[in-house]
Amino acid sequence: LHRIAGAGGVRVLLRKRPRPSERVTAQCFEVEEGGCSPPAPVCAAGQLGSSASDTIFCRTLHLSVDPYLRCRFNEDTGVDYTRPYSIGAPISSAGIGHVILCGARAKERGLAPGDLVLQPFDSWPWAAACAIPAASVSRVPPLLGWLIPPSALLGAAGQPGLTAIIGVEQVARPRAGETAVVSGAAGAVGHVACQLFKRAGCRVVGLCGSDVKVAWLQQNGFVDAALNYKSASLPVRLAAERADIY
Ligand SMILES: NC(=O)c1ccc[n+]([C@@H]2O[C@H](COP(=O)([O-])OP(=O)(O)OC[C@H]3O[C@@H](n4cnc5c(N)ncnc54)[C@H](OP(=O)(O)O)[C@@H]3O)[C@@H](O)[C@H]2O)c1
Numbered sequence: 001l002h003r004i005a006g007a008g009g010v011r012v013l014l015r016k017r018p019r020p021s022e023r024v025t026a027q028c029f030e031v032e033e034g035g036c037s038p039p040a041p042v043c044a045a046g047q048l049g050s051s052a053s054d055t056i057f058c059r060t061l062h063l064s065v066d067p068y069l070r071c072r073f074n075e076d077t078g079v080d081y082t083r084p085y086s087i088g089a090p091i092s093s094a095g096i097g098h099v100i101l102c103g104a105r106a107k108e109r110g111l112a113p114g115d116l117v118l119q120p121f122d123s124w125p126w127a128a129a130c131a132i133p134a135a136s137v138s139r140v141p142p143l144l145g146w147l148i149p150p151s152a153l154l155g156a157a158g159q160p161g162l163t164a165i166i167g168v169e170q171v172a173r174p175r176a177g178e179t180a181v182v183s184g185a186a187g188a189v190g191h192v193a194c195q196l197f198k199r200a201g202c203r204v205v206g207l208c209g210s211d212v213k214v215a216w217l218q219q220n221g222f223v224d225a226a227l228n229y230k231s232a233s234l235p236v237r238l239a240a241e242r243a244d245i246y
Contacts, residue, residue, distance in 0.1 A: 095124025176201030
């Protein structure tokens with residue numbers, strides 16, 4: 001967003017909805033120059049005015065693109081945990097960025113310019129800079145932001161990692177010596193799940209959709225074996241693995 005942004009920044013809006021069974025293409029989006037200004041008035045001290053008292057104005061650092069966002073392009077998402085995107089409004093997702101300006105009540109919540117903040121789920125607008133309700137973000141402790149790359153807070157150290165932990169430790173409950181087969185193994189959730197199964201002492205077989213991903217999983221030691229699910233030999237090779245957990 002910053003690379004293609006002019007002085008006023010850019011926002012990415014929903015131009016049209018794909019049909020529910022269609023792919024999302026570039027035609028669904030509109031890139032708008034500008035629209036990234038702080039809510040007026042901005043006081044001399046760099047504080048947002050009283051009309052935006054519980055708001056922060058942030059520079060976007062990273063945005064997350066997750067599979068569940070697809071349902072937000074439909075008028076009816078079909079799920080109860082997220083809302084549909086609106087035509088002409090910014091696309092949004094989980095995001096992370098730096099606070100530039102703060103309203104008075106946002107300051108009372110402990111936020112200040114320079115803070116790294118995280119919106120972990122679905123409401124950080126796809127904009128180079130944006131105003132966000134202070135209550136919707138968490139401040140990232142400076143030491144944490146220093147120890148790990150901020151983007152990891154949207155990945156392995158964020159919701160995808162948590163999803164993998166719950167799937168492996170609370171649902172699958174692996175025992176050492178079992179064989180775990182992980183689908184989407186090269187994805188954000190899958191590659192963490194593979195590592196958690198390995199740590200539990202399992203033999204891990206990852207399924208993925210390309211030979212490049214097979215090599216990536218194997219070279220990083222995330223799996224004991226990786227299989228391309230598009231290969232004709234998959235049924236035979238998978239049957240030979242005798243999976244305990246899928
Ligand atoms: N991210 C989260 O925080 C979160 C939270 C709750 C639930 N989930 C769910 O967890 C799953 C994985 O999410 P993710 O965030 O890890 O997504 P991701 O990084 O996009 O990975 C998903 C993987 O699924 C694979 N895939 C796509 N089509 C496939 C098909 N037809 N058959 C088999 N594999 C296919 C793709 O890999 P290949 O190229 O190898 O096919 C892709 O890398 C999704 O169902 C998501 O809704 C995610």
